[in-house]
Amino acid sequence: MLRAVLISCVLLSVCLSSYAQSCAKYNFASNQVFSSCNDLPYLDSFLHWNYDSSSKTVRMAYRHTSVTASKWVAWAINPRSRGMVGAQALVAFQKSDGTMRAYTAPITTYQTQLQEGDLSFPVSDLSAVYSRNEIIIFATMKLENLSSTVNQVWQDGPLSGDAPAMHPTSGSNVQSAGTLNLLSGESRTTAGPSNSKTKKRNIHGVLNAVSWGILMPIGVLFARYLRVFPSADPAWFYLHATCQTSAYIIGVAGWATGLQLGNQSPGVQYTSHRTIGIVLFCLGTLQVFALLLRPKKDHKYRFYWNIYHHSVGYAVIALSIINIFKGFDILNPENKWERAYIGILVVLAFFAAALEAYKWCVVVKRKKIAASQKMPNRVNGTNGHGARV
Numbered sequence: 282m283l284r285a286v287l288i289s290c291v292l293l294s295v296c297l298s299s300y301a302q303s304c305a306k307y308n309f310a311s312n313q314v315f316s317s318c319n320d321l322p323y324l325d326s327f328l329h330w331n332y333d334s335s336s337k338t339v340r341m342a343y344r345h346t347s348v349t350a351s352k353w354v355a356w357a358i359n360p361r362s363r364g365m366v367g368a369q370a371l372v373a374f375q376k377s378d379g380t381m382r383a384y385t386a387p388i389t390t391y392q393t394q395l396q397e398g399d400l401s402f403p404v405s406d407l408s409a410v411y412s413r414n415e416i417i418i419f420a421t422m423k424l425e426n427l428s429s430t431v432n433q434v435w436q437d438g439p440l441s442g443d444a445p446a447m448h449p450t451s452g453s454n455v456q457s458a459g460t461l462n463l464l465s466g467e468s469r470t471t472a473g474p475s476n477s478k479t480k481k482r483n484i485h486g487v488l489n490a491v492s493w494g495i496l497m498p499i500g501v502l503f504a505r506y507l508r509v510f511p512s513a514d515p516a517w518f519y520l521h522a523t524c525q526t527s528a529y530i531i532g533v534a535g536w537a538t539g540l541q542l543g544n545q546s547p548g549v550q551y552t553s554h555r556t557i558g559i560v561l562f563c564l565g566t567l568q569v570f571a572l573l574l575r576p577k578k579d580h581k582y583r584f585y586w587n588i589y590h591h592s593v594g595y596a597v598i599a600l601s602i603i604n605i606f607k608g609f610d611i612l613n614p615e616n617k618w619e620r621a622y623i624g625i626l627v628v629l630a631f632f633a634a635a636l637e638a639y640k641w642c643v644v645v646k647r648k649k650i651a652a653s654q655k656m657p658n659r660v661n662g663t664n665g666h667g668a669r670v
Contacts, residue, residue: 304329307344310412313419315342317466323453326435328356332463337425339463340406343371343418345437350375352437353395353445354416357388358424359432360401363458366391368434369400373409373418376443383409383418392611395445402426429464450613455479481542486608488535490622492528493561493601498629500524501594506636509643522572529565536562551611557604564597602626 304318304327315329325348330341343356357370365388372395373383385404386395406421424431435457438448448454459470500521507517536558543555571590576583609619 309342309417310410313342315340317463319461319466319468321435321457321468322459322470323457324435324437326354326356326457328433328435328461330463332429334429334464336423337427338421338423340421341419343435344415345417345435346415348414348416348437350411351440352416353440354418354437355386355395355435356418357434357436358402358422358427359434360427363432363460365393365434365436365458368432369402370395370434371404371407371418371420372445373416374440374445375411375416381409381411382443383407383420392447430460430462432458433461433468434458447613450479451615481538482612483614485535485538485542486612486614488531488538489558489601489608490605492530492532492535493565493597494605494622495625495629496524496528496531497594497601498598500528501598502629502633502636506640509640525568525572529569532565533562551607554604554607554611557600557607561597561600561604564593564600568593568597 304320307318307327307329309329316331318327318329320327325346327344327346328341329344330339332339343354345354345356348354353372353374355370355372357368359365359368361367368388370386370388371383372386373381376382384397385400385407386393387398387400388395402425403423404420405423406419408420409416409418411417436448436454438454439446456470459468461468503517503524504521507513507520510517539555539558568590571586571593574586575590576586605622606619609622
């Protein structure tokens with residue numbers, strides 16, 4: 282029994298040692314030899330390379346283990362910044378017919394589909410192999426305009442047919458970036474800045490969804506349905522004003538976060554989302570000023586002010602909901618968040634429909650009462666001049 286335990290411990294230590302040294306001890310089937318290698322900290326990946334500093338040429342092999350044939354992998358150098366946008370990627374996956382596809386793809390947006398294209402530096406001898414749940418990309422790159430320290434990004438994601446689909450946007454998939462010194466082999470991860478930008482994007486989404494997409498519609502419900510009850514006047518107005526003002530303040534904070542994200546992501550453009558956001562800010566600001574300039578109830582311009590105020594308010598809500606769903610498409614969060622927001626909209630729509638029906642019942646009933654009160658004499662059989670009909 283003791284002998285079995287000792288043998289198991291030895292075998293376990295050998296396996297762990299082999300795993301820990303998988304980069305340095307790895308032997309390529311093609312008998313290629315690389316003088317430097319790095320165990321990348323995320324996504325079970327490893328980088329091997331030879332660097333000629335005089336010609337600034339890198340011959341490299343990127344290994345991505347623990348992947349199935351239904352996934353794509355990529356490794357990239359970003360000459361401009363740390364992160365995905367601007368990265369010059371080498372992409373590989375196994376096609377449905379069993380052959381390997383390896384190609385270059387410049388990344389210009391977070392919504393990239395990894396379309397094939399030329400990189401900002403020459404790449405040659407590009408190939409890929411898949412064996413035993415491991416994809417290896419081989420390539421030679423000439424980095425004439427780059428220093429020996431480069432920004433690297435690596436990634437994996439699912440396939441949709443024979444094309445890459447969107448990779449996950451949480452966990453290791455948003456941490457797989459760093460710097461690499463091709464001479465010394467020293468590498469550092471940049472998960473901090475990446476997580477920071479992801480956190481800002483999430484904050485931007487939450488602030489705008491809560492403000493424009495939830496508080497604004499609730500404020501409209503207060504104004505449209507509580508005012509039917511005489512006892513709720515002027516409480517409905519203060520509830521409406523408080524809700525809309527809070528929504529505007531929170532929305533402006535979300536809008537400002539979006540502007541900051543745009544400034545931190547040169548070359549990334551979500552034109553329709555950005556345009557609608559600017560329009561919403563302008564219309565929301567007009568509504569705030571309109572509140573300050575609201576005529577009294579008996580003023581001759583109050584009727585026109587009401588038309589303007591209601592029209593702009595409903596336009597803001599419609600545009601807000603559209604833009605929030607555009608934001609979901611950009612952030613690509615887990616489905617539960619989009620389903621949760623749809624659930625909130627359904628609940629608000631249900632309350633609006635129920636309150637609308639109740640409101641019209643109250644209005645019709647009041648009209649009938651008012652009409653009956655205008656003809657008391659007709660009920661008594663007179664025509665209003667004292668004569669009987």
